[in-house]
Amino acid sequence: MPEKYHIKTQPVPPVSPRIGKYGMVDWREDCARCHNCVKKACVYDRYRQEADYIRNLSDVNALFFDCMGCFSCVQDCTKGLLCMSINPEYQKMGNSYWTPDIIKTTWLQAETAKIPVSGAGYRGPFSGKGFDSMWTDMSEIVRPTRDGIHGREYISSSVDIGRKLPYLAFNCNKTGANASPLVSLPMPMIIDMTSPAHTLPQLNPIIAQTAVNTDIIAIIDSRQWQGSDKQLRNIAFYIADGEDIPKDALKKTRLVEIPDGAKVIERIKEIKKIQPGIVIAIRVELTSAGVERAIKLAESKEVEVIHIVADANGNEIGASKPRFIKDMTRQIHTALIEKGCRDEITLMAGGGIALPEHMAKEIICGADLITINLPLLISLECHLCNSCKPGMVCPAKLEKIDINYGVGRMTNLIAAWHDQLIEVMGAMGMREVRRLRGDVGRAMFFENLEEETFGKLFGSRKNN
Amino acid sequence: MASFSVPEKTIKDILPENTLKTIVPQEEVTRAVKTAPSRYRNEIAKFIVHRNLNCKRCGKCAEVCQYGVHVLKPGYKYFAEPKNHLCIGPSCEKTGNFCVAKCPNGALQLKENPLFKALGDYRWPGDLILATWKMAETGDVPPAEYGYEYNCGNSGGGFDRLRFKFPDKPPVKIDADKIDTSISLNKRGDGRPEIKIDVPWYGGGMSFGSVSNVTQLSKARAAKAWNTFTCTGEGGYMERMRPYDDHVITQVATGLFGVREETIQRVPIVEFKYAQGAKPGLGGHLLGDKNTPAVAKMREAVVGISLFSPFPFHSVYSIEDHQKHLDWIKHINRRALISTKVSTPTDVDMVAVGSYSAGTHIVHIDGGYGGTGAAPDIAKKNIAMPIEYAIGRVHKFLADEGVRDKVTLIASGGIRSAHDVAKAIALGADGVVIGTVELVALGCVRCSRCESGRGCPRGIATTDPELAAKMNIEWGTQRIINLYNAWRKVLVGILQRFGMKSVTELRGRTDLLMHLDYTNDVGAKK
Ligand code: SF4
Ligand code: SF4
Ligand code: SF4
Ligand code: SF4
Numbered sequence: 004m005p006e007k008y009h010i011k012t013q014p015v016p017p018v019s020p021r022i023g024k025y026g027m028v029d030w031r032e033d034c035a036r037c038h039n040c041v042k043k044a045c046v047y048d049r050y051r052q053e054a055d056y057i058r059n060l061s062d063v064n065a066l067f068f069d070c071m072g073c074f075s076c077v078q079d080c081t082k083g084l085l086c087m088s089i090n091p092e093y094q095k096m097g098n099s100y101w102t103p104d105i106i107k108t109t110w111l112q113a114e115t116a117k118i119p120v121s122g123a124g125y126r127g128p129f130s131g132k133g134f135d136s137m138w139t140d141m142s143e144i145v146r147p148t149r150d151g152i153h154g155r156e157y158i159s160s161s162v163d164i165g166r167k168l169p170y171l172a173f174n175c176n177k178t179g180a181n182a183s184p185l186v187s188l189p190m191p192m193i194i195d196m197t198s199p200a201h202t203l204p205q206l207n208p209i210i211a212q213t214a215v216n217t218d219i220i221a222i223i224d225s226r227q228w229q230g231s232d233k234q235l236r237n238i239a240f241y242i243a244d245g246e247d248i249p250k251d252a253l254k255k256t257r258l259v260e261i262p263d264g265a266k267v268i269e270r271i272k273e274i275k276k277i278q279p280g281i282v283i284a285i286r287v288e289l290t291s292a293g294v295e296r297a298i299k300l301a302e303s304k305e306v307e308v309i310h311i312v313a314d315a316n317g318n319e320i321g322a323s324k325p326r327f328i329k330d331m332t333r334q335i336h337t338a339l340i341e342k343g344c345r346d347e348i349t350l351m352a353g354g355g356i357a358l359p360e361h362m363a364k365e366i367i368c369g370a371d372l373i374t375i376n377l378p379l380l381i382s383l384e385c386h387l388c389n390s391c392k393p394g395m396v397c398p399a400k401l402e403k404i405d406i407n408y409g410v411g412r413m414t415n416l417i418a419a420w421h422d423q424l425i426e427v428m429g430a431m432g433m434r435e436v437r438r439l440r441g442d443v444g445r446a447m448f449f450e451n452l453e454e455e456t457f458g459k460l461f462g463s464r465k466n467n
Numbered sequence: 468m469a470s471f472s473v474p475e476k477t478i479k480d481i482l483p484e485n486t487l488k489t490i491v492p493q494e495e496v497t498r499a500v501k502t503a504p505s506r507y508r509n510e511i512a513k514f515i516v517h518r519n520l521n522c523k524r525c526g527k528c529a530e531v532c533q534y535g536v537h538v539l540k541p542g543y544k545y546f547a548e549p550k551n552h553l554c555i556g557p558s559c560e561k562t563g564n565f566c567v568a569k570c571p572n573g574a575l576q577l578k579e580n581p582l583f584k585a586l587g588d589y590r591w592p593g594d595l596i597l598a599t600w601k602m603a604e605t606g607d608v609p610p611a612e613y614g615y616e617y618n619c620g621n622s623g624g625g626f627d628r629l630r631f632k633f634p635d636k637p638p639v640k641i642d643a644d645k646i647d648t649s650i651s652l653n654k655r656g657d658g659r660p661e662i663k664i665d666v667p668w669y670g671g672g673m674s675f676g677s678v679s680n681v682t683q684l685s686k687a688r689a690a691k692a693w694n695t696f697t698c699t700g701e702g703g704y705m706e707r708m709r710p711y712d713d714h715v716i717t718q719v720a721t722g723l724f725g726v727r728e729e730t731i732q733r734v735p736i737v738e739f740k741y742a743q744g745a746k747p748g749l750g751g752h753l754l755g756d757k758n759t760p761a762v763a764k765m766r767e768a769v770v771g772i773s774l775f776s777p778f779p780f781h782s783v784y785s786i787e788d789h790q791k792h793l794d795w796i797k798h799i800n801r802r803a804l805i806s807t808k809v810s811t812p813t814d815v816d817m818v819a820v821g822s823y824s825a826g827t828h829i830v831h832i833d834g835g836y837g838g839t840g841a842a843p844d845i846a847k848k849n850i851a852m853p854i855e856y857a858i859g860r861v862h863k864f865l866a867d868e869g870v871r872d873k874v875t876l877i878a879s880g881g882i883r884s885a886h887d888v889a890k891a892i893a894l895g896a897d898g899v900v901i902g903t904v905e906l907v908a909l910g911c912v913r914c915s916r917c918e919s920g921r922g923c924p925r926g927i928a929t930t931d932p933e934l935a936a937k938m939n940i941e942w943g944t945q946r947i948i949n950l951y952n953a954w955r956k957v958l959v960g961i962l963q964r965f966g967m968k969s970v971t972e973l974r975g976r977t978d979l980l981m982h983l984d985y986t987n988d989v990g991a992k993k
Contacts, residue, residue: 075925119843120843122916123838123915129628135848423845456856461981
């Protein structure tokens with residue numbers, strides 16, 4: 004068996020106080036001072052931890068909120084003095100897309116590198132917008148096309164980035180003599196640049212080292228690069244329009260990204276002249292023209308990789324009724340199939356990928372791989388409070404972050420995502436993530452299921 | 468299709484004696500409802516009545532309140548803490564007996580309990596949990612004044628958006644005691660026992676390991692009382708379960724934990740678990756912490772090691788392989804019915820027909836949103852379709868193949884209320900399997916911590932002896948018996964309103980349903 008892709012992880016505890024969903028409010032005044040106070044019986048020992056926490060308190064405003072919500076103490080207190088409440092700090096985190104629950108699970112994975120497991124079934128809404136309007140398939144007793152996997156260790160998550168040959172041509176007894184370069188990644192993920200709102204220069208070294216540790220690639224603006232040459236194998240420079248090409252450093256990288264623009268083909272040629280063996284990705288912002296532009300670009304023989312990027316919430320940029328990244332990806336993917344060039348182009352997609360299932364679902368919708376940034380930021384205990392501006396206080400103290408902590412947390416998160424990708428692929432009976440791309444047969448979409456099931460019985464859906 | 472099923476009319480002649488009858492004497496459990504109050508001192512209340520220092524202890528509030536919230540015990544100087552959980556809340560204002568208004572000293576205040584916001588989730592809102600607790604306590608639905616929504620949850624889709632179109636008045640009047648809620652589990656006519664259960668549901672598989680033996684036994688005893696079934700799950704067959712053998716389904720799952728020839732011979736139904744809705748395609752997990760010495764012994768495993776049941780059955784890659792497995796079990800236990808439990812992939816209909824042709828008696832489809840055991844969060848909401856979509860699909864496909872009346876279709880994965888049961892049946896199932904609701908009846912608050920450390924802090928889904936001791940078997944049994952009673956009442960009420968004598972008449976009656984998000988004018992659409 005060839006060596007397996009394995010990310011080394013170790014637990015990295017949080018540096019800030021945990022922000023739990025529930026907390027206890029204690030109306031002490033009537034307390035009977037019971038010998039056997041229910042607080043001693045908390046299975047999770049929360050009250051003792053709270054006492055310790057308060058004793059060592061450095062931040063006066065912080066409250067201890069880490070109750071697991073079992074209601075046992077509330078219901079057993081002799082005087083009924085305890086009241087559980089939802090932590091307002093918790094509810095305040097993130098936004099409607101990056102919900103507190105997403106932030107919390109990201110923190111947990113960044114701490115433990117483990118797949119989050121819980122009991123008592125699913126607790127959420129029936130379906131939702133975006134990625135929540137699809138389900139991945141699984142394979143049961145029979146599945147003619149199933150890979151017949153015998154274990155997760157046989158599932159490959161690697162992808163190739165670059166332009167692929169439509170067919171093999173034999174030339175002077177050499178196969179693929181004119182094949183374009185390819186970059187192989189052990190997992191379908193690239194770390195994208197952080198959005199301008201969250202760009203903190205001290206994060207770049209952490210991101211670069213995380214890319215090295217996980218052997219994926221991080222896109223970093225060439226103007227901000229200060230890392231070591233050894234890391235360059237796992238770095239892709241983003242070279243803005245009009246910027247000088249960092250010739251020497253570029254030779255040590257495998258992938259580079261440039262913005263889309265009128266002269267993008269010339270820019271490709273320019274870079275290829277310096278470094279013919281490099282793969283070039285074009286960053287296409289998914290504005291209202293983005294989908295058409297991506298399709299158009301794919302027709303050009305010079306284009307190898309298209310990196311489509313929606314906004315942070317996965318929406319079409321600047322639209323009042325935005326399309327969602329998964330739908331835009333499907334559109335592009337399908338159009339490329341119709342044009343007969345889908346397999347030649349690599350499609351990377353980013354924006355709104357918040358959870359590992361989004362990675363799998365986005366690939367099913369047609370991306371070869373995904374790009375993320377916010378989840379990595381969140382892994383550093385960021386609350387997405389958008390205070391990362393000079394003069395504002397970052398609750399995660401990202402300005403003073405320790406590199407080992409940062410790399411550890413990000414690496415853990417990526418490892419946990421990788422494991423979860425393997426889990427869903429195992430369920431689908433898929434042995435290769437390459438084959439998952441665009442395989443909508445491995446997914447079920449809300450609209451289709453509704454129409455097939457309830458549409459037939461009950462007419463048209465009202466809110467369509 | 469029919470050629471697949473082997474006629475077994477003569478099995479009695481060729482059977483080894485011990486596979487025909489139960490060996491251990493069976494214990495009786497009565498179905499009678501008895502009050503089984505909460506095992507916690509403070510019940511969770513939706514509203515709080517606060518009495519301030521203006522109270523002159525005149526006793527007016529105790530006199531007017533119809534619900535016994537205010538108690539001034541004889542000989543006591545002060546009022547006891549108001550029994551908030553009994554208070555019906557602001558709707559009391561209209562009754563004319565509103566303590567807050569009647570108090571001459573303005574000493575009372577009524578508020579929503581902030582605690583209530585922390586209870587429940589989309590699928591199981593606080594109302595549904597409290598109402599289920601009430602049913603488990605009293606054997607009846609909570610009085611209407613409390614205004615609990617206990618027919619559905621708040622998930623915004625599926626069952627929660629389906630409603631029955633009840634006629635203004637029943638087409639025929641049928642007495643409640645004339646209504647038959649039983650369903651038959653063997654429709655194959657293959658000479659194996661014609662097992663009937665008195666209510667169209669049975670308890671789902673929860674292994675010893677995932678829940679305590681008190682929980683397992685309570686479920687088994689309630690199944691006995693109601694002439695239905697419970698399931699051992701994958702994790703062995705406790706000896707203490709044997710007095711209820713006749714109401715136990717034992718599971719054969721991919722890990723084969725605790726499966727022995729002898730355990731298979733004990734029961735009237737054997738279930739093949741291919742997948743489960745909570746983690747479709749992922750097999751089973753029991754985290755190391757819960758693998759205590761007792762669990763390890765039963766599963767013939769090493770203490771403290773995480774136990775995984777692989778996915779899939781590595782000996783089953785075709786319907787023929789599946790049939791081979793069924794034949795094996797049918798041979799070992801000549802009286803057993805076979806249930807095949809599968810999850811809900813796109814081709815769930817094909818899987819169902821395949822299982823039928825392999826010889827199963829029960830096709831059990833388990834949708835993604837239920838489950839009680841530990842499951843990766845990623846699996847819970849993302850893999851396989853919700854049961855609401857699967858039922859109709861399978862029902863129709865079986866009908867189109869002409870075998871619908873030869874197999875029992877059981878649905879599970881998010882059945883939380885009697886209305887869910889009725890909706891599942893109206894969509895095309897014969898009956899359902901329930902899981903979470905039984906745990907809620909036992910006092911589960913759905914904190915979803917069942918998986919780790921010592922397990923459930925409320926002593927339900929745990930093997931920690933100290934935690935498990937929080938509950939006793941008599942109480943647990945009674946709670947589930949009471950719940951069943953309340954559910955059956957609701958179900959009978961539904962059938963009465965439709966003028967149906969038997970729950971079997973409801974099957975597949977999608978014409979009696981409507982969906983709140985649809986125009987419900989399907990005739991017009993065509
Ligand atoms: S509710 Fe449960 S977890 Fe929270 S403090 Fe009380 S006993 Fe501990
Ligand atoms: S009616 Fe008012 S004053 Fe009288 S006992 Fe009740 S709370 Fe006190
Ligand atoms: S509001 Fe009504 S039910 Fe509640 S305590 Fe007052 S009188 Fe009783
Ligand atoms: S741990 Fe929580 S969710 Fe699980 S059974 Fe116990 S009370 Fe219910």
